[in-house]
Amino acid sequence: MxxxxxxxxxxxxxxxxxxxxxxxxxxxxxxxxxxxxxxxxxxxxxxxxxxxVQLLSFxxxxxxxxxxxxxxxxxxxxxxxxTTKTIDAGxxxxxxxxxxxxxxxxxxxxxxxxxxxxxxxxxxxxxxxxxxxxxxxxxxxxxxxxxxxxxxxxxxxxxxxxxxxxxxxxxxxxxxxxxxxxxxxxxxxxxxxxxxxxxxxxxxxxxxxxxxxxxxxxxxxxxxxxxxxxxxxxxxxxxxxxxxxxxxxxxxxxxxxxxxxxxxxxxxxxxxxxxxxxxxxxxxxxxxxxxxxxxxxxxxxxxxxxxxxxxxxxxxxxxxxxxxxxxxxxxxxxxxxxxxxxxLTYDRRxxxxxxxxxxxxxxxVTRDVAKAPDMTELIGKWNTLAAPIGNRAIGYIAADVNNTGTESPMGDLIADAQFAYGRELDPGTDLALMNPGGVRAGLTYAAKGSEGDGVVTYAEGFTVQPFANTVNLQDFTGAQLIQVLKEQVSGTNAAAPKILQPSANLTYTLDLTKTGADRVVTDSVKLNGTAVDPAATYRVATNSFLAGGGDGFTTLGQGTGDLVGTDDLSALAQYLTANSSATSPLAPPAANRITIVQ
CATH class of the missing domain: 3.60.21.10 (Metallo-dependent phosphatases)
Incomplete structure (x- = not known):
């Protein structure tokens, strides 16, 4: 080998x-x-x-x-x-x-x-x-x-x-x-x-x-x-x-x-x-x-x-x-x-x-070896069962929507989708936040299969968001919203920050030269270009995992006025369908909502 x-x-x-x-x-x-x-x-x-003794592990x-x-x-x-090179694997x-x-x-x-x-x-x-x-x-x-x-x-x-x-x-x-x-x-x-x-x-x-x-x-x-x-x-x-x-x-x-x-x-x-x-x-x-x-x-x-x-x-x-x-x-x-x-060398004595x-x-695990026939058969069996659902087109993209970086285009796209869905559920929805761990993959323009370049299938969307979380709406004060942003880089997230992906109307600066909660520049937090008012109330769309305070965002578990909507994948599919077509595919978000100082 x-x-x-x-x-x-x-x-x-x-x-x-x-x-x-x-x-x-x-x-x-x-x-x-x-x-x-x-x-x-x-x-x-x-x-x-x-x-x-040979120990193989993954x-x-x-x-x-x-x-x-x-x-x-x-x-x-x-x-x-x-030098480095990349190898296709898996x-x-x-x-x-x-x-x-x-x-x-x-x-x-x-x-x-x-x-x-x-x-x-x-x-x-x-x-x-x-x-x-x-x-x-x-x-x-x-x-x-x-x-x-x-x-x-x-x-x-x-x-x-x-x-x-x-x-x-x-x-x-x-x-x-x-x-x-x-x-x-x-x-x-x-x-x-x-x-x-x-x-x-x-x-x-x-x-x-x-x-x-x-x-x-x-x-x-x-x-x-x-x-x-x-x-x-x-x-x-x-x-x-x-x-x-x-x-x-x-x-x-x-x-x-x-x-x-x-x-x-x-x-x-x-x-x-x-x-x-x-x-x-x-x-x-x-x-x-x-x-x-x-x-x-x-x-x-x-x-x-x-x-x-x-x-x-x-x-x-x-x-x-x-x-x-x-x-x-x-x-x-x-x-x-x-x-x-x-x-592992085992000593019998x-x-x-x-x-x-x-x-x-x-x-x-290179792909230049022969495929295991029994695995090919297994994949074929389950793909046949999944095909009626998985092959359905839900949207079109103009290029890869990557899931990389502190702020990722894929994370931003999901936040935009949840914000749009939240506005349908309640027109008073102000913004959306998406946890990075809930974004499992990006969308690839030239995906495998024969559906055609730029087509996003339900199966590909499922790979991105497989958790079946619901989209939830909650009310928070501006002070709580700022605290949520600080919890990205403090508390249980201090050592390994979890940067929330924001909808397009929320912007702020993340100063990585500082430590802890100070990395979020408070006076830079703006909604639709206006500074967030600590005393005002804002309606926020998140998934149900975040709404329960998951990933160390305890403040998100303290919202009021809860309203539970559809599952998050449906919200993404609905957004892609409404905002893209074969002749007008969706361009990846620019991932420029968070200004990062290093």
Missing amino acids: QAQSRPSRRRTYALLASAAGLATAAALASALPADAHSGKGHGHQHPGRYQD NDLHGNLEPPSGSSGRVTETQADG GVEYLATHLREARKGHPYSVTAAGGDMVGASPLISGLFHDEPTIEALNKLDLDVTTVGNHEFDEGARELARLQNGGCHPTDGCYTDKKFKGADFPYLAANVLDEKTDKPILKPYWVWQKKDVRIGFIGVTLEGTPGIVSADGVKGLAFKDEVETINKYAKVLQRQGVQSIVALVHEGGFPSSSSYNYDCDSPGAGSGISGPIVDIAKNVTPAVDALVTGHTHTAYVCTVDDPAGNPRMVTSAASFGRLYTDTT TGDIARTAVQSANHV
């Missing part, structure tokens, strides 16, 4: 020397028997002391069975001369081929995932409550995954159905065969039923082949309730990630399992957007920042590696554990564009991983 996976980094890291007198990593390496990686003993009569698939379009379907690769037909090829020659191989396998999915999966994605993951031979926040988009009961099978409670069965559920366990160690105080799914799982055993503990971010609708997490408690992992690491050790991998649906931000960036290289500093760093620094040394996700970034880094020893922390971006190949020999690298 070397030619197919593109140039990629293989890295080995060394532990600090032990008190037993191994003064250097070289000395420790020389202490390993010659058959350390052969899996065979002298004379090939018995297994050797060391056995290489994260944040989000039901992207077909190759993602636009920037969502590309990765950046750094070349030997320091699609389960190709992911299956890459994983199956990677497993060849590795009799000890386990495949794990870092959460968000489903949720916020394109139409082919989302329309059928992600049953197609579970079927695809079964065919991929996924062994285990943790839950992510999006596994709770439809609540714990629906998550249990994805695990155990059965027809949807309201939609019924989509085919003549009953949905059988996941062949692999979902792990949810830190997600407790508030009534029983017990995990809603298995907290851990042990992979075993012959005498080799590796335990997996799965957790999602403790802050899941703040980024999922209230109905999705009703009756659930989300506990601290580190405390939970440490708790179950002890449980596994008491059962004699010394090799442990944590699947953590929380992530970090590497210093480079290139998937093959060496974040442990000299001069790179820590190479990674964000919540996963503190988690990795505090998770017990009993855990040998962390497979992570959530931030949709790519990294293969080492972060010191509490004992000061480096430990591998990986993430494979999102949407099935990458997979991580990690070699101790039952633990010899961390001196751990190797890991991210590989691109």
